[in-house]
Amino acid sequence: MNLNNGDQVVTRFAPSPTGFLHIGGARTAMFNWLFARHHGGKALLRIEDTDKARSTQEAIDAILDGLDWLGLDWDDDPVFQSERAERHAEVAHELLASGNAYKCFATPEELSEMREQQRAEKKPMRYDGRWRDRDPAEASDGAPYAIRLKTEQKGKVTISDAVQGDVSVQNGEIDDFILLRSDGTPTYMLAVVVDDHDMGVTHLIRGDDHLNNAFRQLAMIRAMGWNEPVYAHIPLIHGNDGAKLSKRHGALGVEAYRDMGIMSDAMFNYLLRLGWGHGDDEIISRARATEWFDLAGVGKSPSRFDAKKLQNLNGQYIREADDQALALLITPLIEGELDAKLSVKDTELLTQAMPVLKTRAKNLLELAQSSLFLFKKRPLGLDERAQTLLDANARNLLVSIHDTLADLGDWSLEATEEKVKAIAESSELGLGKLAQPMRAALTGSTSSPGIFDVLILLGKQESLDRLFDQIEKT
Ligand code: GLU
Numbered sequence: 001m002n003l004n005n006g007d008q009v010v011t012r013f014a015p016s017p018t019g020f021l022h023i024g025g026a027r028t029a030m031f032n033w034l035f036a037r038h039h040g041g042k043a044l045l046r047i048e049d050t051d052k053a054r055s056t057q058e059a060i061d062a063i064l065d066g067l068d069w070l071g072l073d074w075d076d077d078p079v080f081q082s083e084r085a086e087r088h089a090e091v092a093h094e095l096l097a098s099g100n101a102y103k104c105f106a107t108p109e110e111l112s113e114m115r116e117q118q119r120a121e122k123k124p125m126r127y128d129g130r131w132r133d134r135d136p137a138e139a140s141d142g143a144p145y146a147i148r149l150k151t152e153q154k155g156k157v158t159i160s161d162a163v164q165g166d167v168s169v170q171n172g173e174i175d176d177f178i179l180l181r182s183d184g185t186p187t188y189m190l191a192v193v194v195d196d197h198d199m200g201v202t203h204l205i206r207g208d209d210h211l212n213n214a215f216r217q218l219a220m221i222r223a224m225g226w227n228e229p230v231y232a233h234i235p236l237i238h239g240n241d242g243a244k245l246s247k248r249h250g251a252l253g254v255e256a257y258r259d260m261g262i263m264s265d266a267m268f269n270y271l272l273r274l275g276w277g278h279g280d281d282e283i284i285s286r287a288r289a290t291e292w293f294d295l296a297g298v299g300k301s302p303s304r305f306d307a308k309k310l311q312n313l314n315g316q317y318i319r320e321a322d323d324q325a326l327a328l329l330i331t332p333l334i335e336g337e338l339d340a341k342l343s344v345k346d347t348e349l350l351t352q353a354m355p356v357l358k359t360r361a362k363n364l365l366e367l368a369q370s371s372l373f374l375f376k377k378r379p380l381g382l383d384e385r386a387q388t389l390l391d392a393n394a395r396n397l398l399v400s401i402h403d404t405l406a407d408l409g410d411w412s413l414e415a416t417e418e419k420v421k422a423i424a425e426s427s428e429l430g431l432g433k434l435a436q437p438m439r440a441a442l443t444g445s446t447s448s449p450g451i452f453d454v455l456i457l458l459g460k461q462e463s464l465d466r467l468f469d470q471i472e473k474t
Helices: 023-038 057-069 081-097 108-120 188-198 208-224 254-259 264-273 286-292 307-320 323-338 344-357 364-375 384-389 392-406 413-426 431-443 451-458 460-472
Strands: 010-013 042-047 101-104 146-149 156-161 165-170 178-180 203-207 230-234
Touching (some): 010 023, 010 203, 023 042, 023 057, 023 203, 023 230, 023 264, 023 286, 042 057, 057 254, 081 101, 081 178, 081 188, 081 208, 146 208, 156 208, 178 188, 188 208, 203 208, 208 230, 254 264, 264 286, 323 344, 323 364, 344 364, 344 451, 364 451, 384 431, 392 413, 392 460, 431 451, 431 460
Parallel strands (some): 010 042, 203 230
Antiparallel strands (some): 146 178
């Protein structure tokens, strides 16, 4: 890393708040955060809200929420780009004063005529430098003007990108672009460079859709004589079909994944591996990621978003998660479903149920759903399949199951299993034939954890009562 001695790493994530925090943005944020944390540096956040027409408070909130959910914290308060317009203008005027920029009095009509002509002649459309060497005195008094950067027109410029390698562009391709518009407002290009400089940013890690901008930004940095940052342009995320990721691929804001029951740690791990690798390691904790993250591990080709892989990884995270933490995580979901608060005892029961419930869930919604039977009030409502299953025969079977279990002193997995097996044998039925009606009566549905686990979790009295409720109905 070509850092000067003693320099502290400073990165920034600079979203434009025109929508939710999408997956690509979230990954960029993570890489910036990880790189800074890895080097013991600073990770900064800048909200690029200069496009007032498209920036909304709702989007700002969604971005902050999404970052928070992913566990990304930032050093210092966020910088709001729109609040710094004066400083941006000041730098444009400095460039003007030093002869690195000039006033352009071309009217909008004149410029569109210029572009039309370039289009007709099939020439690249760029500003032709008509005011570059002209005396401003030639403009009429008080005429509005834009400030343009006087860019180098000969030779080429090379950026040694930490991800893309050396990338060069002919200087002639970079026109004298606008820094300050004739209404005095800064362009995005100017604002980014000034803010990055003032925030002391040393490493620019962002999507490679900004690589072209980097050449223009570098021209400004050099004209100001400022330190050049290290650039790292990361390839964009593509969909499974190889096309640029869009809503069509199921690419949503990160909050949508949270709402689908994806765990934050799983999302973090998935996005990390989407474009960065450390050998064959698949499951990587935040702590490890911070320890290992580097720019050398960022791949050069676009990665593909695979919603199924994310679900599977999420399932793994759920299985590995701490039982109590999981119980707390799904408590609000359960309370929403039940429209009631869980008591301390309920939460204990939920925690106790986690080992058997979490082996089956791919997301937190499924996990919450699968736990609802624990808290249902008697007599249980039966879903359609459970109702069909509980015919007269099945309800008859429940009588002997109920009575046999009622006599049981030791309410353990082994003892309940032994008893139910004995009934199966004496009535010459498979265990499944007994387990199904029991499941329907005990949980109100036809899918649940193992039936003996259900008996133990519900406890003797509740189990017997639920079985009895269904006997009564015949
Ligand atoms: N605001 C830009 C975006 O959201 C990022 C600018 C940058 O990283 O330089 O795409």
